[in-house]
Amino acid sequence: MTALRSIVFVLGLVALAPSAVAAPKTLHGHPDLSGYWMLDTKIPRDKALMARIAPNTVVLDDTGPVEFPRGVYGGLKLTPAAEAAAKAWSPKDDLALDKVCQPPSIVYAMQGPFPMEVYQSDDLIVFKLEYYDMVRIVFLDGRPHTPKDAPHSKTGHSIGHWDGDTLVVDTDHLEASTLTNNGLGHTEDVHVVERFRLGPDGKALLSTQEFEDPAMLSNRGARFIAWTLQPGQYVNAYDCDPTFGLNYGAPGGK
Secondary structure, three states: OHHHHHHHHHHHHHHHHHHHOOOOEOOOOOEOOOEEEEEOOOOOOOHHHHOOOOOOEEEOOOOOOOOOOOOOOOOOOEOHHHHHHHHHOOHHHHHOOOOOOOOOOHHHHOOOOOOEEEEEOOOEEEEEEOHHHOEEEEEOOOOOOOOOOOOOEOOOEEEEEEEOOEEEEEEEOEOOEEEEOOOEEEOOOOEEEEEEEEOOOOOEEEEEEEEEOOOOEOOEEEEEEEEEEOOOOOOOOOOOOHHHHHHHOOOOOO
C-alpha cells in the first residue's frame, strides 16, 4: 500500500505541474515578455487590466481582422472636424499607389492580425511588428519624452516603467494617422498609454491600449489586445507591393 500511495502522489504532482508553472522573469525580477507572439482574439479580457482603464473611455471591439462599417466608431464620440473628415473619406483613397503601402501609426497597427517579436533588456524593450515591418523602442531608463517640436513618426516616442508585474508604456510624437479603418483618424497630438502583463503561465501576453485626442474625440478610446506565445518562430518581412492597389481600380493606379 505504501508503494501504491507513493505512485498516486507522484502522479498527482505531474497532473498539477502545468497549472503550477510560473510566468518567466528576468534576472532583475521583472516579467520577461520576450518571444514571438501571435494575436489571439479568443483570450477573454483581463479583469485586472480592464479595471485600470480611465473614466470616460469606451472600449472598442475591433481587434484583429474585425473592422467597423462606415459611420460606426464603437462608441467613440467624434468632434465636428473628425466627423466631417470621416464622411469625406473614401476607401479607394487609401488604395492609391502613393498610400497603399503607407503604414498606420501604432494606435491601429498594434491590434492588427499580425505577429510580433519582443526583445527585452533592463533599459529598453523592442517590439518588432510583422505589420509593415514596424519597430518600436520603449525606453525604461527614466528619460522624459523628447521636446514637443521633435520629429513625429508612426511609432512615436515611447517611455515605460514597471508597475508591479505590469509594463506601462506612454507614447506621444505620433504622426497623424488611422484610429479606425473607416475614415476616423487621429492628429499628431494623440496620446497613448498601454499596459502589458503576462498571463499566469507566461504563455499569453495581455494588454490594454488607451488613447485620447481632443481635436478628434470628446471621449477616450481603448482596446484590449492579447497574444499567444509561439516558441521557435520569427516574424516575416511584410514586403508591401503597392501595385496590388491596381486590383481595386485605385485613384492614380492607371
